[in-house]
Amino acid sequence: MPLLDVFDTRVFRSDDAGATFDQVSADLPENLVALTVDIAPTDPLRVYITGLFALGEGIYEGVFGRSDDGGATFALQTMDGSANDSAPYLAAVDPFDPDVLYVRLAGSAGTLLRSNDAGATFETIFE
Numbered sequence: 001m002p003l004l005d006v007f008d009t010r011v012f013r014s015d016d017a018g019a020t021f022d023q024v025s026a027d028l029p030e031n032l033v034a035l036t037v038d039i040a041p042t043d044p045l046r047v048y049i050t051g052l053f054a055l056g057e058g059i060y061e062g063v064f065g066r067s068d069d070g071g072a073t074f075a076l077q078t079m080d081g082s083a084n085d086s087a088p089y090l091a092a093v094d095p096f097d098p099d100v101l102y103v104r105l106a107g108s109a110g111t112l113l114r115s116n117d118a119g120a121t122f123e124t125i126f127e
Contacts, residue, residue: 011071024071036090040098047071050088062088
């Protein structure tokens with residue numbers, strides 16, 4: 001089945017308060033709908049991204065990504081429990097520990113997840 005939704009998703013950075021931007025990432029998968037991106041306050045090379053993979057007509061799967069090279073490359077993984085109406089959104093990166101982050105799953109359940117290992121695993125801390 002061919003992809004019905006194609007997106008041009010890339011990460012850009014500005015070093016002059018937004019006057020100009022330079023692309024820092026390779027093109028991300030064309031079925032990735034990026035939703036949020038955040039940089040760890042204590043490690044500018046650690047960049048997190050969330051979004052949805054478009055799998056077909058109206059079918060999406062939640063995805064989380066981590067970069068350890070300032071956004072040049074991302075390791076992407078799907079997120080259990082996130083799809084269509086429960087998309088993942090970065091809520092916060094700990095201001096003191098770049099490995100601790102919080103992800104909110106949209107939808108009526110209002111789930112908040114925490115990772116203590118840079119997104120390798122997540123635990124539900126609020127529903």
